[in-house]
Structures are given as structure tokens and as C-alpha cells.
Amino acid sequence: MKFSIDTLLPHSNDMIMIDEIVEISPEQITAKRLIKEGDVYVSDAKLAGFAMLELMAQTIGAYAGYYAKTNGAKPTLGFLIGSRKFDILKDGIEVGVCVHIKAVCSIQDESGFGVWDGEIYDQKQIYATAKLSVLSPNQETLERMKSE
Template sequence: MMISDYLPHSSAITLIDEILEFIPCESIKVRSVINEQNPFLEDGKFMTQKAIEMMAQSLGIYDSKMRELRGEKAIFGFLLGSRKFEIFRPYFKVGDEIVIISKCSIQDESGFGVYDSELFVNGELGARAVLNVMSPDEEFVKKALSE
């Protein structure tokens, strides 16, 4: 499957290139290379505060992989917020390799989850954060999108 199969939003803003590792109920490791077509580039720089979107996309892929194991299809999830967002590099540049490792801290039956994410730039820690997400069931998403 392609990354776009795991992220049910526009491929124009898909920031992840490949899945490196997926451990069900535990973690995901993804990779991306910053390229000139990246929609978040500003004067050739990808400002690190926008890396939250890359971390969120890693969790979207994680959720879709978990749903796939249950025979369900990928649906929209929601980034509720982040805590402890630490930035160790002000920006990334075209050609930089980004690896994100996101680990499940809490995931409850309602779809609420807390994940610890670390982002590495060319092998060095570039940012980390704790992300709160909601991955509701398909019926909830249908209702939310129709309102």
C-alpha cells in the first residue's frame, strides 16, 4: 500500500514518504526527505514548529495500520493538542532526512490517545513532543463531517 492509503486527506499535504517500522499497540517509525515541493517550505526552509504536522501524520498512519489489522478502513483522526514540544533545530532544509518515532503512551476505547514522538534530522534529535489525538469510530467521523 502507498502512504496515501493510510492518510485519508489530500496527498498534496502528505509529508511522510515511507513506513520503516510498525509495532502494533506500541509504536511506528516513519521517514521523509524534505523536498522542494514541500508545501510548508518558506524561503527553502521547513520551520521546525511545523514538524507537529509530520508527527501527527505518523500517528494517522499508526491508527490506519491498527484499523487495517482489525479489517477496518482508514478514517480521519484529530490532533487535539501537544505538550512538551521541544525544538532542538530551528529549521530543516531541502534534502534533510527526517525520521519520526512515535510511541503509544495511552490509548483508550473511545479513541483518545497520548503519544510520545521524537523527530530526528539526519540522525540527530530535532524535536520531540507529547501529542494528544482522537481516533473515533467511523460513525462519529461521518456525523462530524456531515455537520
């Protein structure tokens, strides 16, 4: 099943930072992005290093949205709780470069809490790696969180 990214992520169009899902399975996802002039967080013809964490987080969000839609549910908000071992191996990604963003699930519990290993790369190099802690609650849990 194929869905457009804007139906999987609850971001406004300007803030969606991935172009498409390349591969997805129950354990992992790979997305891609062509870095363009005018993209959010692009300055001096480069995507800022810190923004690579957001690329990884949105890829995980697309994973959650994909499986929600596949199961007949509406994608909900997800939360980046934190990261460990965020290594920026190259200071930024140049405009015109197409990168792949891969996220592999280490653990995921029933509440929606998960830990993912992320990596951003192209054919020549790895740009960044990180271990991300996320919360992707289902609609019922999200409503309960809002009311508390």
C-alpha cells in the same frame, strides 16, 4: 503487510508529509520523510519548525490507518487535540535531509483518545520532541460526532 501512505491518510496528495512507514508495532511507529523543495511548509530551503508537529501527527495518523486497514476497516479522520512539551531543538529541517519520525503510545483508550510521545531525528541530531494528544475515532464514533 505494507500499504502506501496515501491509502492510510485522508489528506490530499500535496498535504501528505511522510513518505513511508519504516517500522510499526502495537506500541509505536517510525516513519520517514525526505524534505524536498516545493514541499508544503518549506521556505528558504527549510521545513518550518512548526510543521514538525504535523509530521508527528501524520505519523500517528498513519499508525491508525495501518491498523484500521489491517483489521479490514476503512481509515477514518483523526484529530490532533493538542500538544505539550513541544520542543523545537533546531529551527527547521533543511531540504535534502531525510528524517525519521517516531511516535510511541503512552495511553490509548477505547474511544480512540491517545497520548503519544513523538520525536524527529536523523543520524546526527534530534530536531523536535513533543507529547501529542490525539483522537482516532472508529467509523461509528466518527458518524456519531458528525451528527451531534
